[in-house]
Amino acid sequence: MNPSSTSNQTDERVEWVRASMERHEAELLRYALSLVGDLPSAEDLVQDAFLKLCKQEPESLRGRLVPWLFTVVRNQAMDRHRRESRWPRAAEAEASQVAGNSPTPSASAQARDDVRNLMSLLTALPPNQREVVRLKFQNQLSYREISNLTRLTETNIGFLLHTALKTLRQRFERLDAGSGVPLARSTLHPSSPQ
Amino acid sequence: MKSSSSPADWTPDSPELTAFALKDGPFDPSAPGWAEQRAAAEQAVVRSALLRAEIGEIRRVADDVESDLSREAIHRLSADRREAVLAYARNPERGLPRRSSDGSPPEGDSGWHRLWSVVTRPAMGYSLAAATALSIGLALWSAWPSGSQPSPAVAVRSGASNALAKASPSISEDRSTPTPTPTSASASASDSPPIAQSQAEILRGEPQLAWGSSGRSPHLSNPSNPSNLSESPGSSASVAEFKRYGLAPSADSAHAPSGAATPAALPAAAPVSEVARKPQDHQATPVTPTAQAKTSIPRLRALTTREIPFQSAATAPRSTFPLQPGNTSYPQIRKALQDGQLPSPDAVKLEELLNYFSYDYPAPSGSDPVSAQVEVADSPWSPDHRLVKIGLQARPAQTAGRPRANLVVLVGLSPGSSARLSWAQRSLQALIEALDGRDSLALLLDGPQGRLILPATAAADRASLIRGVGALRAEGAPRGLEGLRRAYALADQHHVPGGINRVVWIVDGEFSAEAGTRDALATLIREQTEWGVFLSVMGLGSEVPPEPSEVPWMPTPGGGAYASAATPAEASAVLRREVQPSPTAVAENVTVDVRFNPARVDQWRLLSQESRESSAAPRTSPTNSGAQMEAGRSVTALYEIVPTRSTDRPRAGSGTESAAPAGGRSDLLNLEVGYRSPANGRVQDPAENTPSRKLQVGVPDVRRSSDAATADYKFAAAVVGYGLMLRDSPFKGDLTWEKVQILAEEGQGPDREGYRAEFLQLVRQARALQDGAVQNGKAKQ
Numbered sequence: 015m016n017p018s019s020t021s022n023q024t025d026e027r028v029e030w031v032r033a034s035m036e037r038h039e040a041e042l043l044r045y046a047l048s049l050v051g052d053l054p055s056a057e058d059l060v061q062d063a064f065l066k067l068c069k070q071e072p073e074s075l076r077g078r079l080v081p082w083l084f085t086v087v088r089n090q091a092m093d094r095h096r097r098e099s100r101w102p103r104a105a106e107a108e109a110s111q112v113a114g115n116s117p118t119p120s121a122s123a124q125a126r127d128d129v130r131n132l133m134s135l136l137t138a139l140p141p142n143q144r145e146v147v148r149l150k151f152q153n154q155l156s157y158r159e160i161s162n163l164t165r166l167t168e169t170n171i172g173f174l175l176h177t178a179l180k181t182l183r184q185r186f187e188r189l190d191a192g193s194g195v196p197l198a199r200s201t202l203h204p205s206s207p208q
Numbered sequence: 209m210k211s212s213s214s215p216a217d218w219t220p221d222s223p224e225l226t227a228f229a230l231k232d233g234p235f236d237p238s239a240p241g242w243a244e245q246r247a248a249a250e251q252a253v254v255r256s257a258l259l260r261a262e263i264g265e266i267r268r269v270a271d272d273v274e275s276d277l278s279r280e281a282i283h284r285l286s287a288d289r290r291e292a293v294l295a296y297a298r299n300p301e302r303g304l305p306r307r308s309s310d311g312s313p314p315e316g317d318s319g320w321h322r323l324w325s326v327v328t329r330p331a332m333g334y335s336l337a338a339a340t341a342l343s344i345g346l347a348l349w350s351a352w353p354s355g356s357q358p359s360p361a362v363a364v365r366s367g368a369s370n371a372l373a374k375a376s377p378s379i380s381e382d383r384s385t386p387t388p389t390p391t392s393a394s395a396s397a398s399d400s401p402p403i404a405q406s407q408a409e410i411l412r413g414e415p416q417l418a419w420g421s422s423g424r425s426p427h428l429s430n431p432s433n434p435s436n437l438s439e440s441p442g443s444s445a446s447v448a449e450f451k452r453y454g455l456a457p458s459a460d461s462a463h464a465p466s467g468a469a470t471p472a473a474l475p476a477a478a479p480v481s482e483v484a485r486k487p488q489d490h491q492a493t494p495v496t497p498t499a500q501a502k503t504s505i506p507r508l509r510a511l512t513t514r515e516i517p518f519q520s521a522a523t524a525p526r527s528t529f530p531l532q533p534g535n536t537s538y539p540q541i542r543k544a545l546q547d548g549q550l551p552s553p554d555a556v557k558l559e560e561l562l563n564y565f566s567y568d569y570p571a572p573s574g575s576d577p578v579s580a581q582v583e584v585a586d587s588p589w590s591p592d593h594r595l596v597k598i599g600l601q602a603r604p605a606q607t608a609g610r611p612r613a614n615l616v617v618l619v620g621l622s623p624g625s626s627a628r629l630s631w632a633q634r635s636l637q638a639l640i641e642a643l644d645g646r647d648s649l650a651l652l653l654d655g656p657q658g659r660l661i662l663p664a665t666a667a668a669d670r671a672s673l674i675r676g677v678g679a680l681r682a683e684g685a686p687r688g689l690e691g692l693r694r695a696y697a698l699a700d701q702h703h704v705p706g707g708i709n710r711v712v713w714i715v716d717g718e719f720s721a722e723a724g725t726r727d728a729l730a731t732l733i734r735e736q737t738e739w740g741v742f743l744s745v746m747g748l749g750s751e752v753p754p755e756p757s758e759v760p761w762m763p764t765p766g767g768g769a770y771a772s773a774a775t776p777a778e779a780s781a782v783l784r785r786e787v788q789p790s791p792t793a794v795a796e797n798v799t800v801d802v803r804f805n806p807a808r809v810d811q812w813r814l815l816s817q818e819s820r821e822s823s824a825a826p827r828t829s830p831t832n833s834g835a836q837m838e839a840g841r842s843v844t845a846l847y848e849i850v851p852t853r854s855t856d857r858p859r860a861g862s863g864t865e866s867a868a869p870a871g872g873r874s875d876l877l878n879l880e881v882g883y884r885s886p887a888n889g890r891v892q893d894p895a896e897n898t899p900s901r902k903l904q905v906g907v908p909d910v911r912r913s914s915d916a917a918t919a920d921y922k923f924a925a926a927v928v929g930y931g932l933m934l935r936d937s938p939f940k941g942d943l944t945w946e947k948v949q950i951l952a953e954e955g956q957g958p959d960r961e962g963y964r965a966e967f968l969q970l971v972r973q974a975r976a977l978q979d980g981a982v983q984n985g986k987a988k989q
Contacts, residue, residue, distance in 0.1 A: 024298055031297040035290060043283040053283060061289045068297040132276035150230075151270065152277040157233040169223075172233045176223035183269045 030072045034079060035064055041153050042087055048148050049091040059094070063087050084153070084163050135185045143178040146171055215252035220262035228253070229266035253739075257703055260739060264700030271693055513554050513817040515937055518850065521809040527802040529598070529814055529845035530559060531835040538564040541934065545973045550981070553935040559816040561931045562844050565963055567920040569601035569842055577603045577794035578837060580881055582907045585917040587848055588925050588951060589932070589941035595914070596847040596907070597924050598802070598879060603794045605839035613647040613708035614664070615639075618695040620654030620686030620715050621748070628748040629682050632714050635746075635779035636677045643667035650698050651676045654691030654713075655683035664702045686715065689725040692732060692743075699741045709741045717747035748779060793836035795883035802847070803878045808909050811850040813939070815928050837883070846928055848939070849876065851909070876909040914951075923955025923964060930971055933978070945975035 039060055046056035063086040067075075075082050136144050142164075149155045149163065157175075161168045218225050227233035234245045253259045285293075519527075537560035544551040572579035579601045587593035617636065621629055636651075643649065645668035651661040662676030695711045703709055733743050804812050837843075881903040914925065929948045932940040952968050959965055 028294055028297045032290075032294055035285065035293060039285045039290075040282050043285070044280060047283070056283070057285060057289060061285060061293060064285075064293040065296055068293065068300055132273065147273065148277065150232075151274040152280070156236050156238075157227065158236065158239070168233055172223045172227045175230070176226035179226060179266060179269050179273070180221075182273060183265065186269065186272070 027068070027072065031064060031068055034067060034083070038080060038083055039064070042083055045084060045148065045153060046087050046091065048145070049088065050094065055094070059087050059090050062090055081155075081159050081162055084149075084155070088163060131186075131189055132182075135182055135189075138185070139178055139181060142166075143174050143181075146174045147178045147182075150175055215249040218249075218252055218256075218259060220258060224249075225259060225262060226266055229263040230270060250738075257705055260703060261701055264697045268694070268697040271690070275690070513557075513819060515558070515817045515935070515939060516814050518811040518813040518848075520811055521804040521806045525804045525806055525809075527804070527812065527814055527847070528800045529802070529816070529843075531600070531798055531800065531837060531843050533557075533559045533563045533843070535560055535564055537561055541974075542970060545970055545977065548977070550974065550977050551934060556931045556934045557817060558928050558931040559814075559845065561927050562815070562846060562924055565923065565927060565967070566842060567599055567844055567924065568957070569599045571601065572603050576903060577885070578798070578881055578883060578903060580879055580903055580905050582879060582905055583918060583921050584876060584907060584910050585912050585914045585921060587941070588914040588922075588947060589929060589943035590848070591913075592850070593941075594849040594851060594876065594909075595921075595925060596849060596877065597921050598845045598847070599842060600800070600837070600844075600881060601842040602837040602839055610644075611707040612704045613643065613710070614699060614702045614704045615643075615647065615708070615710050615712060616650045616652060616664070616695045616699045617712045617714065618652045618654050618691050619661075619680055620688065620691055620713065620719070621682040622685060622716055623682040628716065629680060631748055631779045633677050633680055636680075637674065638781075640667065640670060640673045640677070643673075648702055649673055649676075650702070651680065652691065652695050652698065653680065653683060654686040654688070654695075656685065656687065657683060658687065658691055658694055659683070660694075660698075664698065686719070688719075688722060689729050689732070692729065696732065696736050696741060699736075700739075703741070711736075711741060711743050713743060713745045715745060715747055717749040719747060746779065793886045794839050796836045796886050797882070797884045798835045798837050799880075799882040801880040801882070803880070804849070805875050805877060806852075808852060808874070808876050809849050810852045813848050815846040815848060815931075817935075836886070844924060846924060847877075851876075874908055875906045877907050879905040879907065881905075919955045919957040921955070922951045923957065926951035926955050926971070927967065930967075930974070934974060945971070945978070949975065 042060045042063065043053075043056055046059040047053060050056055050059065063083050066086055067083070070082075136147065139147070145164070146160055149160045150157075155163070157168045157171045160166075160171050164171070166174070215224070215228075224234070228235050228246075228249050231237075233239065235242055235249065239245070253263065534557070537555060537557040540555045541551045541561075544555070569581050570579055581599045581601070583597045583599075584594055587595040617639075619629075619632055621632065640649065645666065647667040648664045649662070649667060650664040653659045653661050661679050662672065665672050665676070667673060692711070692713065695713070699709055699711050736743065882901065883903070884900045914922065917925075926948050929940070929943050929951060931937075932943055933945060933948060949968070949971050952964070952971050956964050956968070
């Protein structure tokens with residue numbers, strides 16, 4: 015084999031892995047964190063997934079890189095769970111994953127509250143619903159992609175999402191009713207005088 | 209996902225409804241048979257307000273969840289982990305490195321690990337850029353393409369990727385010392401908002417990243433080429449159409465072009481700043497040095513319009529005038545003056561100036577849908593001539609019969625435009641006054657927090673509405689897409705079947721949707737329009753509507769419309785019209801026939817202009833058949849008449865005539881307005897095209913000084929005189945700025961909305977500019 019072509023291939027592969035990492039590590043970390051509950055473990059999962067990627071032919075994953083990465087992360091999390099019986103400590107993790115990114119202090123406090131509220135509501139969902147919600151709304155996967163990843167049927171995914179959204183909606187509403195702040199979440203839940 | 213129930217059986221609790229709302233599962237455009245699925249579902253949904261409301265709810269919750277999730281902290285792999293991966297990629301034979309979290313050096317040669325850390329660091333910026341470029345290439349799906357074919361609209365995620373490119377390097381640098389604990393996670397998250405926020409902006413709603421594996425073919429687009437931004441041809445066409453009717457709200461735009469082939473239908477003049485003024489034989493307009501300096505690339509070019517000259521009443525005794533003049537000229541002039549320039553004479557259109565203002569005409573009496581009023585006096589600029597002012601007034605709209613209105617007002621003004629905020633408030637108050645007790649109004653603030661200021665409230669509770677308007681604030685950069693989604697969700701919740709369901713979006717005149725969200729906006733607006741929720745966008749403080757490429761509204765006629773309001777009065781007028789249903793014609797096939805009496809009239813001219821190319825005598829016969837007059841509309845025309853010598857004798861008379869018996873031999877002219885009652889949905893019989901009814905006014909010749917004319921007459925003369933001065937018209941006689949100003953001052957009248965006071969301002973500005981130019985010209989000689 016021509017040594018220069020081999021070195022070219024290696025360069026290409028390194029670039030491919032690097033680009034994949036740049037692009038997908040953040041979403042994979044979020045997903046992994048939601049599965050295992052602590053950041054170091056999540057980083058382990060994601061790093062492992064990219065190490066496995068190094069062994070793959072770019073051509074073989076063309077067009078299905080993201081589902082592949084998600085699948086690897088998920089399978090490893092399952093293995094880990096079986097091995098260590100430490101399936102999600104997600105409750106703590108999700109409550110701690112709160113970002114403040116708004117321009118004013120009060121606005122950012124509001125944003126934090128929103129995220130915190132959602133996280134606490136999410137953790138109250140069954141794990142399978144919680145995962146599907148994240149994959150759909152955070153990772154923007156389609157029903158079919160989620161179905162491939164979780165080995166559940168699309169109908170099942172549809173049902174899980176439907177149920178989860180219903181529950182979240184009811185809880186949002188209850189949250190609004192309970193909080194004395196009329197303009198907080200209630201921006202989205204106006205009560206009609208009619 | 210196989211649909212377990214047919215859409216006809218759907219209830220709000222069907223999981224399929226969620227899939228439909230999310231456009232996923234069987235409603236994912238890549239799913240087999242999605243087009244049929246979608247069509248069946250749409251049928252069911254359109255029929256059921258309950259399902260529609262539920263879909264609105266589902267989308268709202270989905271948006272919330274997505275938005276909240278997108279604000280979660282963003283983590284990245286620590287630098288040493290990345291380096292370990294890359295080193296392994298370069299040489300997989302070395303064996304797997306140990307994880308850094310294990311606390312021990314990687315397997316194999318521990319030296320390579322450090323070596324790579326040196327090599328990869330400088331490459332970071334580059335690779336980020338590469339990754340960014342790739343992510344730009346990802347196409348967004350307009351998940352709900354129109355028609356049965358999945359025709360993906362392509363958009364560029366430039367907004368998100370810019371933010372990524374900017375934000376990521378600093379983050380990855382922060383991560384060089386990884387301390388991955390929950391505390392540091394939330395701390396580092398405060399560095400990351402640009403990513404979280406912009407991704408949230410872009411990814412919210414329909415558009416999804418198109419993973420190739422899902423069967424959706426990603427359409428790559430060149431991020432550097434803005435023309436790739438999806439713009440349906442229809443959309444830009446309608447925007448262009450609408451530009452000509454700068455003020456008209458949506459409903460009008462759908463109807464207005466149906467008028468006669470009049471100047472209204474001529475292409476709008478080139479933007480004032482682009483047209484250099486070239487001194488023309490009789491139309492030399494001096495140019496101020498400042499004006500020259502400000503005209504960036506002067507393109508010398510002949511004027512394209514000229515005023516319609518005098519015609520002989522003996523050979524051409526008949527005339528007509530446009531019933532739907534355009535309304536771009538006045539705002540263009542105002543804009544030019546505000547920029548310290550004199551407008552191009554081509555931009556000065558006499559009949560548009562005249563009709564920018566409304567005049568006090570009596571409402572039609574009895575069964576007549578239209579009234580006519582004619583006033584005659586001596587021409588202020590050529591005292592030997594008469595100036596005839598003709599006004600037609602259509603019967604006002606009947607509000608009693610109109611359906612209930614469900615209005616959601618979304619206010620998205622940037623902070624710092626407090627003046628505009630107060631306009632918005634004033635115009636909303638005007639809107640509230642025009643509401644009926646049964647109507648409802650909700651107020652949403654578009655900003656980082658998207659606050660609901662006022663839930664949908666019955667207009668009977670006026671105090672609450674006014675309080676809500678008073679509570680409006682500008683709280684931060686409007687978010688556009690997200691705000692509009694919420695507004696639609698609200699409108700959906702209170703959908704009035706068969707009523708006026710409308711979202712009114714008040715933005716800064718300069719507002720343009722963020723590039724990456726335009727496609728989603730267009731899709732959203734189209735969908736909502738299909739469901740009968742219409743959109744009106746009002747840009748405050750802008751003279752000229754934004755470029756079509758920046759406003760993806762109006763994918764379908766009537767679906768959305770852009771009205772720019774440059775003054776508070778305009779804003780009020782625009783909003784008040786919101787509650788009117790699509791304008792109803794009170795008269796159709798309207799023809800205007802002005803017949804001059806050759807015994808009294810030697811020559812006449814319509815104060816208007818025509819294309820320089822146009823030959824022969826224009827507008828000498830009623831060409832505006834088929835035009836309709838909408839409720840409440842009025843139109844005004846001015847004729848200048850050179851009387852025959854024998855008629856120069858003064859004669860007593862009020863000078864104001866309406867609907868007097870026609871045909872007298874001493875009449876100056878006869879006005880005949882033919883019309884038919886509206887078809888009201890009946891199929892028109894082509895044979896019925898002749899007007900079935902006529903309104904006739906005989907206008908006796910009177911001689912009276914313009915000083916004795918009504919305020920409206922003086923004001924109309926001032927406005928047209930202003931145009932003559934700006935055009936440096938060969939017909940301006942002995943007109944001076946002084947005279948224009950006096951006429952305008954005397955013609956102020958009650959001026960309830962402040963339009964006329966503003967005009968007076970513009971007269972002073974133009975006068976100062978032209979005087980300055982003349983002074984400069986003299987100084988140079």
